[in-house]
Amino acid sequence: MRFFGKKLPVEGIIVILTVALFAGCSGGRASNEQNGDRYYRSGQYDDALAEYLMAEKTAGTSAALLRKIGKVYVMQGDFFQAKNYFDRYFSTRDSVPDEGVLLDYFQIAVERGRSGDTTTMVHALEEILAINPSFSLGAFYFVLGDYYFEQSDYHRAIAYYLRGLPLDTEQERRAGCMYNLAAGYEKLEDYFNAFLYYDQFLTLYPDRPESEQASWHRSSCSYPLALQMREEGDLEQAFYYLNLIISGGQPQHLVDDAWYLRGEILLQDNRPAEAKQAFERVLKLNRYYYKEKIAEQARKRIEEIEFSGRQSL
Template identity: 30%
Template sequence: MNDNRIPGSMARAGVLLVAALLAGCGPESTSLVRGDQLWADSAYDRAIAEYRLALRETDNDERVVARLAHAYAVTGQFDQAHRYYEELLKRAPEYTDQAVYDYMLIAARSRARGDRFGMANAVDAASELRPGLPLGETSAALARYYAQTGDAERAVDFFERALAEAPADSIPALLFELGSVQESRGNCAEAIAAFNAYRTRAPRGPRADEARWHVGNCSFEVGRDALAENRHADALRAFDTVIRLGVPQNLVDQAWFERGELLLRQGRRDEALEAYYRVLERN
């Protein structure tokens, strides 16, 4: 899949934008005419200079502002493009699709060159104008960016969006990453669900053993939390999961001991003794 593709609706908006920019604002602006000629010749920096002059000649005509905003977007100058689009959309909201197209163009190019900060800024600007905008594979790239910058909440949001849009062969890796972020947030129940989903989809996957370890580790934490809240049945199920998986090995002894304690409280003396014997056998 081409990571830099723009969604079809936005691509059509881009075509309309180009058509609008070529429509002209009137013969009175010589700077505008020169700017269009320079733009056609790919002399982008000089064209931008002429468009800035044309703003004064046309008293900030919205079609000139649209030209300038688009020019900054095409040349990768997000801050300037954002500034002019914000100004433009206050007066002419019909340019919204064109702004979204340009922001996503910047995002795609930023992603291609490894500028994840630039990608995130551009997507934020586009999403502010079109909440719920389909992002394709950019969702996964943003999820990883936010996970690495410590913004776990946004990382989870984008991992969930990526899972909804990703091809089947990409889903296991996304599930593992989602589980890791959830575990880092202390959301062990959600982490277990993600890691188990990975194990179901990729039982012999490259990270299957890691996923199993994380399920065991999180199950132990879930058991401790349940024990602290006197939810003994939930605690017993969680400790049994650690025992069944056999990982993390350094927690299995404690899981057997906690199982014994819980069974003893329930009056299940023989089962409790068996659990205590297992602790002794392992040590």
């Protein structure tokens, strides 16, 4: 080999070839990563992944490359592989999750949400909480709550609503959250908390379109609560719940049941005259819409009260 007309020694040739080979390898890796970056920015995630994996294969891994591969897998919805690469990324940093990855997931959640990919958005948000449970998602707690409410996973929905409610002051979101909290508790037959949130909703948002439904459901929750209070011996609280049904006249199918239970509690409280009036209301309500069983029970109670009254004379 000649260099500007001079013949190079063998040692010089070896040095030049070695430098060239090293430069070629380094350039290849940089090219793969750069191509991957370009594809990622343009939303071509399959091509980006191919370039990043080629960079990893030909020149080994770096913390930055592991993080990039993890992000691509998240965008593709492959959270198993994403977690694998992010875990490897964490291991390069003494296994301490950094804010960078959390923000990666957060950015991905926002992008996927805008594009209508709700499932990937939810997974990305939950990965943030899995990595750092104390990370605040702000209004995105409502997004998670709504998602799981629509999936009928009321336990999860409630958990996210409760985390979001103290953090957000936007009235529209708070109103929807409070109503769904009440509905979720009602679905889980936790009537006490359901009543509590329906009542708060009606107090804070009386003019909302959902207020009529909230009032109906609050009264619906009142009946099982009245039964519970009677069993626990809290008769005054039982009357309170029953009076909500009776005074509001809803739910209509429970009004006669509420009167009947009121009569039973009055008898238990040794107030037979008032109990008789309650049972008579049951009969009156069943003149047109006849519920045979409860009407017969009410009639029997009236006869027992009248008989007991004659006996005491």
